[in-house]
Amino acid sequence: DTGVSQDPRHKITKRGQNVTFRCDPISEHNRLYWYRQTLGQGPEFLTYFQNEAQLEKSRLLSDRFSAERPKGSFSTLEIQRTEQGDSAMYLCASSLGTGLHNEQFFGPGTRLTVL
Amino acid sequence: TQLLEQSPQFLSIQEGENLTVYCNSSSVFSSLQWYRQEPGEGPVLLVTVVTGGEVKKLKRLTFQFGDARKDSSLHITAAQPGDTGLYLCAGARQGAQKLVFGQGTRLTINP
Numbered sequence: 001d002t003g004v005s006q007d008p009r010h011k012i013t014k015r016g017q018n019v020t021f022r023c024d025p026i027s028e029h030n031r032l033y034w035y036r037q038t039l040g041q042g043p044e045f046l047t048y049f050q051n052e053a054q055l056e057k058s059r060l061l062s063d064r065f066s067a068e069r070p071k072g073s074f075s076t077l078e079i080q081r082t083e084q085g086d087s088a089m090y091l092c093a094s095s096l097g098t099g100l101h102n103e104q105f106f107g108p109g110t111r112l113t114v115l
Numbered sequence: 116t117q118l119l120e121q122s123p124q125f126l127s128i129q130e131g132e133n134l135t136v137y138c139n140s141s142s143v144f145s146s147l148q149w150y151r152q153e154p155g156e157g158p159v160l161l162v163t164v165v166t167g168g169e170v171k172k173l174k175r176l177t178f179q180f181g182d183a184r185k186d187s188s189l190h191i192t193a194a195q196p197g198d199t200g201l202y203l204c205a206g207a208r209q210g211a212q213k214l215v216f217g218q219g220t221r222l223t224i225n226p
Contacts, residue, residue, distance in 0.1 A: 004157075031212065042119075042203050042216030043158070056213065091157050095212075101146040101165050102207050104214060106157035 002026060004107035006092050012113045013082055020078045021110045025094030032075050033104060034067055036060065037089040049075060050097060082114045118142055119204055121217035129225050130196060136189045136220045138204035145209045147187045149178055152201040152219070194224045 005024045013019050025032045030051050035043035046065070047057045051072040061067075064082075069075040079086055089111050093104040122137045138147070146165045150158035162171050164180035164187060171178045175198075177190040187204055201221050205214040 006157075033213065035214075040218070042205070042218050043214075044216070045213040048212055050212075058213075093157075101163050102212060102214075103148065103160060103163050104205075105160060106150075109155075109157045111155065 004092055004094050004105055006090075006107040006110050008110055009108060010111045010113075012115065014115050015082060015084060017082055018078065018080045019082060019112065020076055021090055021092075021112075023075045023077070023092030023107060025073070025075070025092070026105060028096065029094035029105075030072065030097040031095045031102075032069055033093040033095070034075070034077050035091040035093065037091055037109070038087075043091055046077075079112075082112075084114045087112055087114045118215045119206055119217035121202075121204060121220050123220060124218065125221050125223075127223040127225065128194060131193055134191050134194055134222070136191075136202055136222070137186070138188065138217050139186045140206065141185065142206075142208060143184050144206035145184070147180055147184070147204060147206045148214065149187070149189055150203040150205065152203060158203055191222075194222075196224045196226050198222060199224050 007022045033048040034046040037043040046061050047067050049069040052069050064080045067077045089109045091109045093106045095104045120139045148163045149161045152158040162178045167182045167184045169180045175192045179188050201219045203219045205216045
């Protein structure tokens with residue numbers, strides 16, 4: 001399978017704990033995006049990378065959130081001191097940097113539940 | 116403030132009926148994409164439209180981009196239970212990489 005993969009698919013944690021999610025993009029894609037989706041809503045943009053450079057961050061990305069893409073391939077999203085309001089589906093997407101229309105392809109998501 | 120407004124938010128119809136979902140904005144988008152999402156899964160790209168007035172067909176699905184590139188519609192002919200899902204429109208503004216999503220239309224097709 002050559003699509004976007006995410007790990008884990010589900011994470012249950014207690015409030016105050018740290019969690020880390022991983023995303024592996026489609027291999028030839030140099031842009032990688034993180035979105036968050038809460039129940040009944042469309043995804044909301046968090047941040048994106050072109051290769052290893054983080055080029056944009058949303059105001060939604062508080063200082064408890066950090067994302068990295070150290071070698072321009074996979075990316076990690078860490079949430080420190082989780083809060084119940086962090087419970088959501090975290091989606092990763094990738095796109096070709098040279099693509100004309102920025103078509104983004106999504107992974108299956110990581111469902112986070114903070115107790 | 117929702118940049119992209121989808122309507123209706125919920126739609127339940129019988130198999131064989133036709134339907135249209137709308138995606139509206141006051142902003143201009145350089146491209147607009149439609150996705151379908153199943154419960155517990157990520158959105159799956161259906162189509163991208165980029166030219167004002169463009170119409171694209173995908174089997175029984177017809178997508179249209181408004182002339183001013185501010186709105187779009189999805190029309191399904193002879194809906195089938197397999198069409199059930201959450202339909203999302205998403206737009207990219209000129210020069211921006213991020214997608215802005217509508218809140219989605221949850222479609223249920225009853226046998």
